Structures are given as C-alpha cells and as structure tokens.
Amino acid sequence: MKKNHLRGSLCCVLAALIWGVAFVAQVAGMDHVGPFTFLGLRCYLAAAVLAPLALRKRAEKPAGPRSTRALWGAGILCGLCLYAASAFQQYGLQYTSAGKSGFITALYVVLVPLTRLLSGRRPSALLWGCVGLAAVGLWLLCMTPGQSGLNQGDLLTLVCALIFTCHILLLDRFSPHFSAVQLSCIQFLTGGLFGTPIMLFTETLRWQDIAGAAVPILYAGVLSSGVAYTLQAFAQKNTDPTVASILLCLESVFSVLAGWLLLGQALSVRELAGCGVMFAAILLAQLPAAQKSIPLSAKNRAA
Numbered sequence: 001m002k003k004n005h006l007r008g009s010l011c012c013v014l015a016a017l018i019w020g021v022a023f024v025a026q027v028a029g030m031d032h033v034g035p036f037t038f039l040g041l042r043c044y045l046a047a048a049v050l051a052p053l054a055l056r057k058r059a060e061k062p063a064g065p066r067s068t069r070a071l072w073g074a075g076i077l078c079g080l081c082l083y084a085a086s087a088f089q090q091y092g093l094q095y096t097s098a099g100k101s102g103f104i105t106a107l108y109v110v111l112v113p114l115t116r117l118l119s120g121r122r123p124s125a126l127l128w129g130c131v132g133l134a135a136v137g138l139w140l141l142c143m144t145p146g147q148s149g150l151n152q153g154d155l156l157t158l159v160c161a162l163i164f165t166c167h168i169l170l171l172d173r174f175s176p177h178f179s180a181v182q183l184s185c186i187q188f189l190t191g192g193l194f195g196t197p198i199m200l201f202t203e204t205l206r207w208q209d210i211a212g213a214a215v216p217i218l219y220a221g222v223l224s225s226g227v228a229y230t231l232q233a234f235a236q237k238n239t240d241p242t243v244a245s246i247l248l249c250l251e252s253v254f255s256v257l258a259g260w261l262l263l264g265q266a267l268s269v270r271e272l273a274g275c276g277v278m279f280a281a282i283l284l285a286q287l288p289a290a291q292k293s294i295p296l297s298a299k300n301r302a303a
Contacts, residue, residue, distance in 0.1 A: 011235035012247035015228040020254020022224035023098035024262045026090055029216035034203035035090040036195055038217060041210070043083065043192035045221025050185040050229070057179045074174040075186025081170055083191035085163035087198075088156045096153025097265040100141060102255025103278050104157040109249060110134045110285045111165040124292045126284065133281035140274030184229060245286045252279060 029038040093101055110130050113123055142154040150158065175183060199205070210217075235244055256275060259265040267275065 008235040008244070009247060011231040012244050013250060015231040015235065016248050016250040017254050018223050018228040018231075019251040020102060020256075021258045021262075022220050023093070023102050023255040024258045025216040025219040025224070026093050027098050027259075027263060029213040029220070030090075030094060032209045032212035033205075034199075035094065036087065036199040037203050037205060037210070038213060038220070039083070039086055039090045040192055040195040040199040041217050042220045042225070043086075043188045043195060045217065046225030047185055047188035047192060049222055049226030050181055050188065053230075054179070054182040054185040057181055061179075071178045071182060072186060074170075074178060075183050076190045078167060078170045078174065078183065079187035079190025080194060081163060081167040082187050083194050085160050085167055086191065087195070088160035088163060092153040092156030092160065094153065095151060096157060097267070098259035098263060099252075099256030099265060099267055099275070100154060100271070101157050102252040102259075103141060103275050104138065104154060105161050105164065106249060106252040106278070106282055107134055107138070107158070107161040108164040108168060109245070109282045111161065112168050113285060115165065115169060124289060126287065126289050130281040130285040133277055133284070137274045137276070137278030137281060140277060141271050142274070188225065246283055249279070249282045249286065252282070 026038065033041075089101060089105060096104075110127075113127050114131065138158075142150050171183075232248070235247075252275070256267065260267070
C-alpha cells in the first residue's frame with residue numbers, strides 16, 4: 001500500500017511537471033501558428049489519444065441510448081467550457097509570460113471552494129485568508145510600479161481561471177455518473193469541433209507553419225492531455241486527495257522554472273515574491289480546515 005502511495009505521489013509530481021512545461025510549449029507553438037490553430041489541433045490530438053481508451057471502456061460496459069445521450073450532453077457542455085477557458089489562456093500567453101500564466105491560472109484552486117456561497121454555505125475563515133493572500137500575490141506578480149491595471153495577457157488569464165472554476169464544477173457534477181476517460185475524450189473532441197470555425201475564419205492555416213509547430217502541438221496534445229491525464233487518474237486512486245491536490249499545484253512552480261530555463265523569461269524579485277505568496281495561498285486552500293464550510297442559515301440562527 002505504501003508503495004502505491006509513493007507511486008501515486010510521484011505520478012502527481014510528474015503530471016504537474018508535464019503541465020508546467022506545457023505553458024512553454026504553448027508559447028513556442030505560437031511562433032509558427034495562431035493561438036486558435038494551436039488550441040484546435042491540440043484538442044483534436046488529445047481526443048485521438050484518448051479515443052482508444054474511451055472505446056475500450058465502452059466495449060467493457062455498454063451503455064443504453066439514454067445513458068449515451070446523457071454522456072454526450074455532459075461531455076459537450078464540459079467541452080465548451082474547457083475550450084473557452086483554454087482559449088483565454090492561449091490567447092493571453094501572447095501578452096504575458098509562461099510563469100505568470102501558470103500562477104494566475106492556478107487561482108481556480110482558491111476560487112472553486114468560494115463557490116459554496118452560491119449553494120448557501122459560508123467558506124471558512126482560513127479560505128477567506130487564502131483569497132486575501134492570492135489577491136496580494138496577484139498584485140505583486142502582475143502590477144508593476146506605476147501600472148494602473150492588469151495588462152491584457154494577465155487579465156485574459158484571470159478570465160481563464162474563472163472559466164476553469166466553472167469547468168471544475170461541471171466535472172464535479174458529471175464525473176461520478178460517467179467514465180472519466182469517455183467524458184474527457186468528448187470534451188476534447190467538442191473543443192476541436194467548436195474551435196475549427198474560429199480557427200479557419202480568424203487565422204491563416206499553412207502546412208509549413210503547422211509542421212514548424214509540430215513538436216509543441218504534439219507535446220500539448222499527447223503528453224499534457226493524454227499522458228498527464230492518465231497519470232492523474234492513477235495518482236488519485238492511490239493518493240490522499242489533499243496530498244494529490246497539493247502536489248498537482250506544483251504545476252505553477254514548474255511553469256515558472258520552465259519559462260526561465262527554456263524561454264529565458266526571468267521574473268523580478270517582486271514578481272517572484274508574488275509567486276511565493278500566491279503559491280502559499282494555493283497550498284493553504286487545499287488544507288482540510290480551509291475546505292470546511294457552514295450553512296449560511298446556521299450562521300443566521302446563531303446570530
């Protein structure tokens with residue numbers, strides 16, 4: 001059992017590393033193709049990688065027509081949300097660094113528990129503290145002296161984090177009822193199909209450009225989506241959920257390191273301090289004490 005826990009933890013770290021380096025691949029790919037072309041091809045490739053596993057699941061456990069329709073409905077809805085979040089992130093990377101994008105995207109870890117307010121529950125005091133820390137970290141990371149607001153890339157990535165929050169809530173709603181592999185495959189296929197018209201009407205496709213971006217697209221489609229997804233699925237079966245989520249948060253740290261080592265995107269002392277504060281908020285938000293909440297009605301009765 002301990003060996004499985006160790007393997008699960010290592011899989012979490014490896015998945016986080018793959019996802020962190022994927023930010024570099026996303027930047028490098030846009031040296032050759034536009035953001036929507038990169039994203040569309042990545043979605044199609046990820047769907048192709050997951051399709052054999054999804055078909056195998058279907059063969060092992062055939063579903064009736066009603067269940068199949070429900071699966072496709074859930075997958076399409078999740079896929080539209082996933083594509084929207086990824087599009088904001090991909091487009092934003094034209095105007096911000098890989099490291100900044102990684103940390104701002106990771107804010108969904110703090111935002112997801114806050115959505116309990118929508119269901120009539122009050123987040124814990126620790127979680128509110130995490131929100132405050134995240135805000136301070138975001139200010140240090142993105143607001144240079146004399147700057148009046150977030151730059152275009154940081155703002156687009158912040159919208160991406162908000163939409164990823166919605167995507168996670170949708171997955172939380174649908175994943176207990178469907179195969180995770182099948183749901184994910186439909187998501188990526190939906191993203192590719194939905195993004196194709198955007199790609200064709202906003203960008204010029206040339207085979208030589210696609211060939212130039214082949215390695216980043218392959219990395220993002222195969223490793224970041226197919227392999228890392230499989231590692232995460234294995235890890236979460238063999239690792240405590242809190243430990244797994246904390247280890248997966250290393251994605252943001254790896255995005256900074258990869259941007260520095262591979263793209264020469266060094267951060268200032270102020271920006272590094274912002275990363276540190278945001279990472280502390282992300283880690284604290286994963287603790288059981290931060291995940292606790294109480295009904296707002298109970299609070300009112302106590303008052």
